[in-house]
Amino acid sequence: MYSSSPFIFSLLLLLSIPAIFYVAPRILPPKTLPAIPDLDEADDLALFRRATLSSSSSLRLPPPPSPPKIAFLFLTNSDLSFAPLWELFFRGHHRSFNLYIHLDPNSKLNYSLLTPSFVGRFIPAKATQRGSPTLISAARRLLAAALLDDPSNAFFALISQHCVPLHSFRIAYRTLFSSPRLPSHRRKSFIEIVAHEPNLMNRYVARGDGFMLPEIPFEDFRVGSQFFVLARRHAVAVVRDRRLWKKFRVPCLKAREDSCYPEEHYFPTLLSMQDSEGCTHYTLTRVNWTGSVGGHPHLYGPGEVTADLVRELRRSNSTYSYLFARKFAPACLEPLMRIAESVILRD
Known part of the structure; x- marks a missing residue:
């Protein structure tokens, strides 16, 4: 009887090993933040291939007869509260822009708030989550949809539901196409690219020490x-990329969650490495980081909305003034509409 005890013990131990592997992940806390589902990644890959092939084919064709357009890419997980203000911004310029919306499918949208320019402009969307590469995927989806939709889309402006215009459409268009005869391969992208930032190393190792190597050495890592x-050629470069994406698609370590902002690194790093001279290294969207909390910028309330605020937000140290600003609370719509014609949209 006793002689069989070691055998039984060994057998039980052997049988328990699979159970440990099955139960442990359900008991122990995850080591990484949530990853992008494989099915979502496969769908995106097919979409990006179509967009890349379509754009490559269009390069061999004569330029489209219509004037170049701005593609406005709205990335949102809540109501588009400022649609009435954007509608005034777009008024009279519908031959010069297209609009695309990526709405998190887990969000509930009040469709009664949508104005005509926004109706029917939703693209197939996937779930997004702050601090994860899903925000990068959503932006790439918007770029791919706009590339496929209209070869006249020459610039692609990423906008959030909290963004508002600071100038008229006429000024925005003139800013982007300041040299209308400039060939498309020489148009610059307006994207912030910063090489030196105090916490850059912490962000670089958010997925683990040395994980970004060899594709992305620390000296090439950027923030913005x-x-x-x-510009269109850079939009194509983004949806065509596989090399850097295989690093950025990996979720950050749970222990380094406070340093995980992949959407602030992927685009500036990619374009800095591929065509730094083709980018302005500054953005046209003004954000106020004074008093930021939890990585969120200052949220303007209705009591802060004045003509002086708009004029202040326009000011920039770069070549051009800011065209857009964030982050505004939905309650700001009424005071913004009061000064829309007299201040915001007045050339």
Whole structure:
């Protein structure tokens, strides 16, 4: 009887090993933040291939007869509260822009708030989450949809539901196409690219020490605003990329969650490495980081909305004044509409 005990013990131990591997992940806390589902990644890859092939084919064709357009890419997970203000901004210029919306499918949208320019402009979307590469995927989806939709889309402006215009459409268009005869391969992208930032190393190792190597050495790692205006060739470069994406698609370590802002690094790093001279290194979207909390910028309330605030937000140390600004609370719509015609949209 006793002689069989070691055998039984060994057998039980052997049988328990699979159970440990099955139960442990359900008991122990995850080591990484949530990853992008494989099915979502496969869908995106097919979409990006179509957009890349379509754009490559269009390069061999004569330029489209219509004037170049701005593609406005709205990335949102809540109501588009400022649609009435944007509608005034777009008024009379519908031959010069296209609009695309990526709405998190887990969000509930009040469709009664949508104005005509926004109706029917939703693209197939996937779930997004702050601090994860899903925000990068959503922006790439918007770029791909706009590339496929209209070869006249020459610039691609990423906008959030909290963004508002600071100038008229006429000024925005003139800013981007300041040299209308400039060939498309020489148009610059308005994207912030910063090489030196105090916490850059912490962000670089958010997925683990040395994980970004060899594709992205630390000296090539960049940071910048999530919101940009890309020239068409750079939009194509983004949806075509596989090399850097295989690093950025990996979720950050849970222990380094406070340093995980992939959407602020992927686009500036990629374009800095591929065509730094073709980018302005500054954004056209103004954000106020004074008193930021939890990585969120200052949220303007209705009591702060004045003509002086708009004029202040326009000011920039770069070549051009800011065209857009964030982050505004939905309650700001009424005071913004009061000064829309007299201040914001007045040339």
